[in-house]
Amino acid sequence: MNSDKSIYIQIAEIIENEILSGNLKEEDQAPSTNQFAKVYQINPATARKGLNILVDEEILYKKRGLGMFVSMGAREKILKKRQRAFFEEVLPKVIDEAKRLEIPIDELIENIKGREGGNKLD
Numbered sequence: 001m002n003s004d005k006s007i008y009i010q011i012a013e014i015i016e017n018e019i020l021s022g023n024l025k026e027e028d029q030a031p032s033t034n035q036f037a038k039v040y041q042i043n044p045a046t047a048r049k050g051l052n053i054l055v056d057e058e059i060l061y062k063k064r065g066l067g068m069f070v071s072m073g074a075r076e077k078i079l080k081k082r083q084r085a086f087f088e089e090v091l092p093k094v095i096d097e098a099k100r101l102e103i104p105i106d107e108l109i110e111n112i113k114g115r116e117g118g119n120k121l122d
Contacts, residue, residue, distance in 0.1 A: 007040070007042055007046050007050070008046050008047070008049035008050035008053070009050065009053070010050070011036055011040075011046070011047050011049075011050025011051065012050040012051070012053045012054050015030055015031075015050075015051070015054055015059070015060070016054070016059065016078045016082075019059070019070060019074050019075050019078055020075060020078055020079070020082075024070050025070060026070050026071070026072050026073075026074060026075075027069055027070060027072070028069065028070050029066070029067050029068070029069050029070075030051065030054075030060055030067065030068040030069060030070060032067055032068075033045075033047040033048040033051060034047075036050070036051075051068055054068075055068065057077065057081070058071055058074075058077065059071055059074040059077055059078060060074070094108075095108075
């Protein structure tokens with residue numbers, strides 16, 4: 001667990017990452033709050049808070065008495081949410097740092113393109 005973020009946020013991100021990687025697919029059952037509590041040695045209420053974030057975002061849904069399951073279209077919702085966050089939060093920081101380092105934008109773009117295929121431009 002990363003100490004920079006609240007544990008319940010990290011729980012939500014763990015589930016999102018499992019969905020993005022394909023380890024959890026639509027209609028699969030998500031790990032229970034008790035499973036998270038046991039593995040990460042946290043309070044089940046904390047785990048529940050993380051899972052409920054995903055329910056609120058319609059990434060997971062509850063089946064009464066059975067647990068939580070991955071919603072249809074969950075992967076696409078996560079992709080859109082994370083892409084939006086990338087463009088709003090990460091990219092501006094990268095651009096600002098490139099400016100501070102006097103890296104021309106075209107050179108930055110060429111380096112990004114070079115990394116797409118696993119190559120690194122100098």
